[in-house]
Amino acid sequence: MQFSTSCSPFIPANTSVQRVMRQVLIALIPALASMFWLFGYTILLQLLLASSTALLAESACLWLRKRPIKAHLLDFSALITAALLALAIPTIAPWWISVSGTLFAIIIAKQVYGGLGYNPFNPAMAGYVFLIISFPQQMTTWQTPYTFLPLLDSLNLIFLDLSTWDGLSSATVLDSIKTAKASGLSLTDMSVSPLFGLIAGRGWEFISLAYLVGGLWLLYRKIISWHIPVAVLVGLGIPASIDSLVNAPLASSPLFHMLSGASICGAFFIATDPVSAASSTTGRLCYGALIGLLIYIIRSWGGYPDAIAFAVLLANLAAPGIDVYTRPKLSL
Amino acid sequence: MTHDTQAIIRNGLWQNNQALVALLGLCPLLAVSNTVINSLGLGIATTLTLVLSNGLVSSVRRYILPEIRLPLFVLMIAGIVTIIELLMNAWFYELYKTLGIFIPLIVTNCAIIGRAEVFASKNRILPSLLDGLAMGVGFSFALLLLGAFREVLGAGTLLSQAELLFGEGAKNWQINLLDDYSGMLLALLPPGAFIALGLLIAAKNAFAIKSKNARNAHEIT
Structure with a gap:
């Protein structure tokens, strides 16, 4: 009806x-x-x-x-x-x-x-x-x-x-950066490796750009609002920028962070799931920023290669709490 | 068998199963249930503790002041667990090493002090011993199910390391269910224990509802 x-x-x-x-x-x-x-x-x-x-x-x-x-x-x-x-x-x-x-x-x-x-x-x-x-x-x-x-x-x-297909598989860039960092190689040494493309992982950067196109389509059709994706990317970008300014040759650039792994896909398609995300506008900004920050933390110090899934699940846990504290106030 | 005895047994094994209904003693239940043999070892130790502590509490129940009963129960249980720990140290040294901290932690298993408080401090010795046994067997049953589920899914084996409990002759008891099973790590890790216990409780509830419905239908016709 x-x-x-x-x-x-x-x-x-x-x-x-x-x-x-x-x-x-x-x-x-x-x-x-x-x-x-x-x-x-x-x-x-x-x-x-x-x-x-x-x-x-x-x-x-x-x-x-x-x-x-x-x-x-x-x-x-x-x-x-x-x-x-x-x-x-x-x-x-x-x-x-x-x-x-x-x-x-x-x-x-x-x-x-x-x-x-x-x-x-x-x-x-x-x-x-x-x-x-x-x-x-x-x-x-x-x-x-x-x-x-x-x-x-x-x-x-x-x-x-x-x-029987050994030649077919290889490590992803996020993986290889982790091992390179452990052995003291700088990112400029790394970037000559065949795994690297123009900005991020060779080939992988195009997948991220394709997700970006899809995400922008969702924004254009008003299926998702801009708050969560932007907050995720900012939450990931700020610590990544600080890191790349402080430890210049060793750290990966914020753009690299955004175009590797599943950052874009996570920001536009996964974090925006209406059921498990926070619901108020402020809440969504907090929720997205939390995911971005967690992605950076887990990528940098965690044991697994990429962090989107863990970051999203942890933020899912926090979403009801975020909703309670960001409930829009009624002015009576 | 009197009606009372039947009720005690049914309560312990099924109706008020400490692990699946009362949800008591979850810490050792979740931590140790990664193989069948570990489960069996902890199950036996817990059952023994339950029987002994119920018997002891029931036999001195007239002399305990209600105001200080809980510390006294804890003292008695701690004494019994220490005895069992020393016994295991002497006879099942390898299993004792595998179970580690979880043997002394039986003291903190809420199921034991729960039965002391709810049952043994109010009933005579024989029913209390029976209650301890039934509750212990019910707890061990849940432990074994969980252990089997997690061992089969996690490692693809059953009864591995049986020699810890049954001596050198049991070394070849291990059953490999699949030849090239690479294992599912999650089932062996703590989250797997929580998920498996959740599924087990769900299955128990579903079964209980089904049998209740069947009984009701039977009574109506």
Whole structure:
């Protein structure tokens, strides 16, 4: 049933969950295209595996919970979770990685808490954290960019065996910077390494730019507001700038921080998840800045290569508290 | 078997299971349940403590002033745990080393002082001993389930390191469920314990509701 409001303080908005989620899926297309260009059919297979697992798991849970299956499947939220997870895991991970990660995301992180709207944590990131804690080896073996794999090879790789494909994988830049720092190399020594491109990781920078295009599309369509993405990037940029000013030759530039790993994707697509983020305007700024700061801290001193998932989950935990302290005051 | 005895046993094993319903003693439950053998070792030690402390508390219950009962319970439990710790140190030295701090920590297991307070200080010796046994077995049952779940998922084995408890002859008891299972680290780490316990409690509740519904339907027809 549609309620229409007639006079002024209201703005009629045609927003349904389905419309929002469809726009998010559209906004992921540039990133998907850039990953297809860099990695080949592996990314499509991961996406297919994750999506079909997500739809099956979601239907099974809804059936167990005696909820209308079709209506909930058509809100596309399970597909978003699957897509974000598939884009986040290494493209050459074996099939059971994306399947088990999606199962964890949908069943444990979403349906157990009561389904869409009740999940305190971002399901895709919960699935990612589950995977990187459980299977660190498979989750840190990334395909080298510009190694386009045809369909048959991709099928072989994902469903059969990884060990025969040694030349295909390499460390990511965030990884190699961590090891370089440990052995006392400066960033200028590092930047001649073939892993580096123009600004950040070779190839990876284009994926980040593609996410940026998608994110700007979401802003343009008013699906997300600017507060969280900007706050995340500022929260990450300020400590990174300070670091690069103080320890000039050793530290990585703020631009490098933003274009490596999943910073842009995290800022526009993951931190903005309306269910698990803070809700007031001030709250969103605090929430985003907290994520940015946590990304910087975990990247610099943490044990895992990238930090988006951990930062988002920690900020998810803080979101209800942030909401309490930033509740807009009523002036009576 | 009288009705009373049945009620005590049913309470301990299922209805008021200390780990799954009362949620007591979670610290050792979550920390030690990463393999079946560790679970079994801690389960036996906890059960023994529960039986002995219930018996001791019940036998001196007439002489304890209610104002100072809690410190006295703690003293008695601490004494019993120290005895058990020394016994394990003597007989199961390897397991004693593996379980480490969690044996002395049995003192702080709320389930034990809980049973002393709720049951043993108000009942005669025999029912108290039985209550301790039933509660201990119920707790060990939850520990074993959790240990098996986490060991199978985390390492793909079952009954590894059985020699800690059953001597050298048990070295080949280990069952490898999958040949090239690389392991799922999360299940062995603390978050895995929390998730597994949550699932176990959910399963227990689902089962209890189902059997209750079935009983109601049976009574109606």
